[in-house]
Amino acid sequence: MLLTHLWEGVAARVTPGRPSTAQPGLTRPDRGSSETPVGDERAPGAPAALLLADQLVGRLRADLPPAIRLRLRTHPALDALADALALARLTTGAMRTVQDLHRMRADIRDHGQDGQSQHSQDSGSLGQHGRDREIDRARGRIFAMALDLAGVLAEARVLARGLAARDDPGLRRAGALADLLDRAGNHALDLGRDHSRRRGDAVAHRLDRDLARVNNEAPAVLRTATIAVAAAAGIELGPGPRTRPDQAPAVDAAAVGSALIAARTDFTDMDLSGADLSEVDLRGVVWSVGTRWPAEWADWLRRESVEIAPDVFEVPASWRPDHPSR
Numbered sequence: 001m002l003l004t005h006l007w008e009g010v011a012a013r014v015t016p017g018r019p020s021t022a023q024p025g026l027t028r029p030d031r032g033s034s035e036t037p038v039g040d041e042r043a044p045g046a047p048a049a050l051l052l053a054d055q056l057v058g059r060l061r062a063d064l065p066p067a068i069r070l071r072l073r074t075h076p077a078l079d080a081l082a083d084a085l086a087l088a089r090l091t092t093g094a095m096r097t098v099q100d101l102h103r104m105r106a107d108i109r110d111h112g113q114d115g116q117s118q119h120s121q122d123s124g125s126l127g128q129h130g131r132d133r134e135i136d137r138a139r140g141r142i143f144a145m146a147l148d149l150a151g152v153l154a155e156a157r158v159l160a161r162g163l164a165a166r167d168d169p170g171l172r173r174a175g176a177l178a179d180l181l182d183r184a185g186n187h188a189l190d191l192g193r194d195h196s197r198r199r200g201d202a203v204a205h206r207l208d209r210d211l212a213r214v215n216n217e218a219p220a221v222l223r224t225a226t227i228a229v230a231a232a233a234g235i236e237l238g239p240g241p242r243t244r245p246d247q248a249p250a251v252d253a254a255a256v257g258s259a260l261i262a263a264r265t266d267f268t269d270m271d272l273s274g275a276d277l278s279e280v281d282l283r284g285v286v287w288s289v290g291t292r293w294p295a296e297w298a299d300w301l302r303r304e305s306v307e308i309a310p311d312v313f314e315v316p317a318s319w320r321p322d323h324p325s326r
Contacts, residue, residue: 049219052237053085053226054256059235060263067275068233073264074281077228080166082260083159084225087177089253090156091211091218094184097149098211101142101191102204108138146192153185163221170224177217184210267291268312282315 060069072078157178164175187207191200230237269290277297287293289311293301305313 049222049226050088050251050253050256053081053222054251054259055237056081056226056230056235057256057259057263059237060229060233060260063235064233066267066270066272069263070267070272070275070277070285071280072233073285075229075232076166077168077225077232078260078264080163080168080171081222081225081229082257083163084222085253085257085260087156087159087163088218088222089257090152090159091181091214092253094149094152094156095211095215097145097152098188098207101145101149104138104142104145105200105204108142143192146188149188150185150192153181153188157181157185160221163225168224168228170228171221173217173224174221177214177221180210180214180217184214283317283319285315286312287315288312 060072064072160174160178160181163171164173164178184207187203187210190203191207227237229235265284265286267285268288270287271292273292273294275294277294282301286308287301287305301315302313304319305315308314
């Protein structure tokens with residue numbers, strides 16, 4: 001089946017490959033903490049969940065000492081949050097694509113009705129042939145968009161399955177989300193086929209229904225992942241601004257995801273001179289000439305790192321996390 005091949009292809013490229021071992025000295029999230037009231041409970045849905053995640057990511061950089069943030073960066077709860085943000089980005093994009101598909105289907109319907117009316121008045125006209133070609137091209141675009149949508153939903157489904165498999169009972173609901181994404185992907189492929197109006201409307205209704213449920217479940221997964229990171233970091237989240245479920249947040253998931261990457265990797269001009277690096281995975285850390293390292297690590301890190309900009313360096317992925325004295 002075509003969708004099965006899509007799942008397999010996406011799984012090969014979505015596997016995060018990030019370290020997942022918790023660093024010593026950090027608090028694992030309390031397994032009951034996913035139900036702790038955080039944020040404004042009167043404002044459920046995507047805006048509130050995303051704003052809560054944005055608040056957390058900002059406070060990771062603002063509140064945590066650099067040495068603590070450095071040790072926290074490979075905590076599995078942060079991996080889960082990164083995947084939940086990617087999932088939110090993909091599902092939001094899927095909703096926009098579905099709206100575009102519906103508009104194109106409506107346009108084809110309007111063109112077809114206009115064409116039938118014109119054809120009854122002037123059978124065989126060149127204008128009718130031109131309209132037919134335009135409708136055929138539009139159907140081709142719909143098929144391509146539906147195929148792309150199925151691919152996006154497949155990628156989101158892989159992320160949801162991975163979240164459900166994590167060692168956090170609060171994320172198990174992501175398994176039901178993965179099932180919804182699976183069905184929605186099949187509906188997307190079905191919608192791309194050339195159906196009668198009645199059949200196409202029925203498929204579109206099923207796709208809308210499943211994506212509406214996805215849009216309800218994905219924010220809950222993001223919220224759970226956010227609370228787990230807050231528990232691991234010892235950050236008490238505030239209520240945040242009031243939002244409506246249908247209100248677009250001031251930030252998007254892609255921006256929050258980028259900020260999370262920066263919080264995990266950017267240590268330029270930070271004072272890490274007192275940090276214990278013996279058990280820290282430094283791969284991917286970006287630092288600068290203004291970064292202060294422990295004396296026994298400074299020269300060694302300078303030799304091992306790659307200069308990615310003037311006076312800015314990155315510890316390469318091939319680096320082995322061993323103490324320099326070994």
